[in-house]
Amino acid sequence: MTAEPNRIVFTDVSKFYGEVLGVNKINLKIGPGITSLVGPNGSGKTTLMNLMTGLIRPTRGEIEVLGTRTDAPETFYSMVGYCTQFDTFPKGVTGFGLIYSVLRLHGRTRREAEEQAWQAIEQVHMTDAAHRRVAAYSKGMRQRIKLALAVAHHPTVLVLDEPLNGLDPMARAESIALFEKLAEEGLFVIISSHILHEVDLMSDCVVMMSNGYVVAEGDIQEVREEMSEHPIGIRVRCDRPALLASRAFSENHVVEVRIEDDGAGVLLRSRSVDQLYALVNRVVLEEALKIEGVTPVDEDVHSVYSYLIGSNGAGRL
Amino acid sequence: MSIEQIGVVAGFEMRKFRAGRKWFFPLLLAAAPVSLVSLLLLFDPHPPSNSDITRVFAVMFQTFMLRLMILFGCALVFANLYQGDMVTRTIHFYLLAPVRREVLVAGKYLAGLLITSVLYGASVGIPNILIHSANGQAVAEAHFFGGPGMRELLTYVGIALLACVGYGSVFMLTGFLFKNPAVPAAFVLVWESANVFLPSALQKISVVHYLQSIVPVPIPIGPFAVITAPASVFGSVTGLALFTVAVLIVNGLLMRKAEINYVSD
Numbered sequence: 256m257t258a259e260p261n262r263i264v265f266t267d268v269s270k271f272y273g274e275v276l277g278v279n280k281i282n283l284k285i286g287p288g289i290t291s292l293v294g295p296n297g298s299g300k301t302t303l304m305n306l307m308t309g310l311i312r313p314t315r316g317e318i319e320v321l322g323t324r325t326d327a328p329e330t331f332y333s334m335v336g337y338c339t340q341f342d343t344f345p346k347g348v349t350g351f352g353l354i355y356s357v358l359r360l361h362g363r364t365r366r367e368a369e370e371q372a373w374q375a376i377e378q379v380h381m382t383d384a385a386h387r388r389v390a391a392y393s394k395g396m397r398q399r400i401k402l403a404l405a406v407a408h409h410p411t412v413l414v415l416d417e418p419l420n421g422l423d424p425m426a427r428a429e430s431i432a433l434f435e436k437l438a439e440e441g442l443f444v445i446i447s448s449h450i451l452h453e454v455d456l457m458s459d460c461v462v463m464m465s466n467g468y469v470v471a472e473g474d475i476q477e478v479r480e481e482m483s484e485h486p487i488g489i490r491v492r493c494d495r496p497a498l499l500a501s502r503a504f505s506e507n508h509v510v511e512v513r514i515e516d517d518g519a520g521v522l523l524r525s526r527s528v529d530q531l532y533a534l535v536n537r538v539v540l541e542e543a544l545k546i547e548g549v550t551p552v553d554e555d556v557h558s559v560y561s562y563l564i565g566s567n568g569a570g571r572l
Numbered sequence: 573m574s575i576e577q578i579g580v581v582a583g584f585e586m587r588k589f590r591a592g593r594k595w596f597f598p599l600l601l602a603a604a605p606v607s608l609v610s611l612l613l614l615f616d617p618h619p620p621s622n623s624d625i626t627r628v629f630a631v632m633f634q635t636f637m638l639r640l641m642i643l644f645g646c647a648l649v650f651a652n653l654y655q656g657d658m659v660t661r662t663i664h665f666y667l668l669a670p671v672r673r674e675v676l677v678a679g680k681y682l683a684g685l686l687i688t689s690v691l692y693g694a695s696v697g698i699p700n701i702l703i704h705s706a707n708g709q710a711v712a713e714a715h716f717f718g719g720p721g722m723r724e725l726l727t728y729v730g731i732a733l734l735a736c737v738g739y740g741s742v743f744m745l746t747g748f749l750f751k752n753p754a755v756p757a758a759f760v761l762v763w764e765s766a767n768v769f770l771p772s773a774l775q776k777i778s779v780v781h782y783l784q785s786i787v788p789v790p791i792p793i794g795p796f797a798v799i800t801a802p803a804s805v806f807g808s809v810t811g812l813a814l815f816t817v818a819v820l821i822v823n824g825l826l827m828r829k830a831e832i833n834y835v836s837d
Contacts, residue, residue: 310668345662360577
């Protein structure tokens with residue numbers, strides 16, 4: 256494997272727990288910015304993250320994070336921060352005490368550890384509760400303190416397993432803003448989530464997983480284009496949706512037409528996006544249709560995810 | 573290996589020990605001899621002579637303190653240092669730190685050693701002083717300051733600390749290898765107790781062999797009274813130190829390969 260100092264590289268990585276498949280034959284290169292891992296429970300997202308952060312070792316294959324192997328803890332964990340999904344903490348610790356101790360373990364002096372611990376705690380707005388025991392925190396507060404712990408030592412690679420779980424809408428928005436800020440600063444931010452519209456909002460790149468396999472990767476548009484045979488849909492809000500629907504039915508490339516419940520719009524799906532937009536233009540000109548808006552309905556992660564993985568979690572590619 | 577990082581791990585482990593109520597059973601064990609001797613002093617109006625008391629304590633030390641109290645106390649404390657973190661799903665806080673795995677082993681071992689040394693050092697020393705005070709202050713002063721009492725006391729406490737050193741390393745290793753610490757604790761108990769019946773070569777593969785060789789007052793009768801090929805003080809301390817270092821090296825190698833095994837997704 257060639258060392259790539261600017262990429263997280265998985266080369267033919269598999270992980271089995273006994274006879275149970277964790278992930279299989281993963282070949283992946285992740286660059287800077289925000290990369291989201293998307294997949295249902297059991298799809299292998301956490302396994303992939305644990306492999307990436309060296310908490311488990313691959314049964315087969317190799318992983319390098321910015322040219323460093325995961326089995327060199329002294330250098331590796333200086334540049335990696337991991338907000339795990341595990342909602343467990345050592346007994347009796349306070350939020351500040353935990354972050355301070357971990358920073359001391361990172362080799363920081365007492366003063367550096369204190370300063371950096373407070374910086375991280377302020378970033379997640381936990382200053383007031385910092386000296387309270389973690390056991391008394393709410394789910395959202397525990398989530399935020401885990402996030403503070405992951406960013407406290409200023410890592411280059413930040414791995415976040417379901418970081419938005421348990422956060423209220425305000426905290427979610429703040430966390431997403433923080434991830435975006437960190438990504439803009441050049442960090443590699445890898446996030447797993449099943450809240451797809453949030454993934455959609457913040458991701459530069461998505462990796463879709465199902466049953467231990469990567470079923471698609473790239474930016475959302477690229478992934479969408481990979482599936483050229485998959486019909487694309489648009490929603491047209493107009494004054495006479497029934498007319499547009501009847502014209503669309505006569506076209507061979509159109510595979511689905513549905514009047515919306517409020518009767519003020521129509522959903523059209525076609526195998527040819529160009530022909531679909533041409534049809535809408537033609538009807539508008541010929542029938543003097545009044546258009547309120549035309550929006551793509553399936554260029555977000557959710558529709559791509561639904562198509563690729565299917566409702567029962569079985570991969571379709 | 574950073575001494576400061578070892579200290580950080582040890583400090584963190586001791587705070588966890590205190591906060592996690594893990595101290596209860598080790599402390600209960602440590603309190604047993606003190607309680608027993610206190611009861612004897614309170615309810616026995618005619619205590620035996622000082623020389624008999626010395627022999628009684630010798631039996632108590634070799635049978636209960638060394639082979640049961642310290643052994644099980646170390647099992648409770650050291651086996652939990654690694655396995656406890658796995659059970660509570662908190663080992664990843666350590667594994668994600670940029671330190672050599674051996675530092676984690678050394679820090680955890682140091683924490684266990686400090687805890688058990690304080691508990692069982694005191695648990696051996698205090699009853700020794702109390703029981704030799706049964707015949708009054710003058711007899712006690714004569715025993716400790718005019719006789720062999722102080723040397724015996726310090727030797728007993730030293731042996732207790734050495735026992736923590738040796739058993740600590742063993743039980744830390746079993747904490748890596750076994751999920752249930754009761755199984756290896758029972759095995760070690762049988763091995764250490766049956767040690768006197770084993771060939772002399774096998775006797776050396778035990779902690780108690782080295783400790784029994786340097787007890788200040790031998791037991792007059794019973795299986796523990798006979799020590800085959802006893803080691804010198806230097807031999808005992810060196811042998812135990814080498815044994816402990818060897819076991820800790822194995823601990824370090826296992827820690828290098830440690831992975832979390834509480835994956836849910």
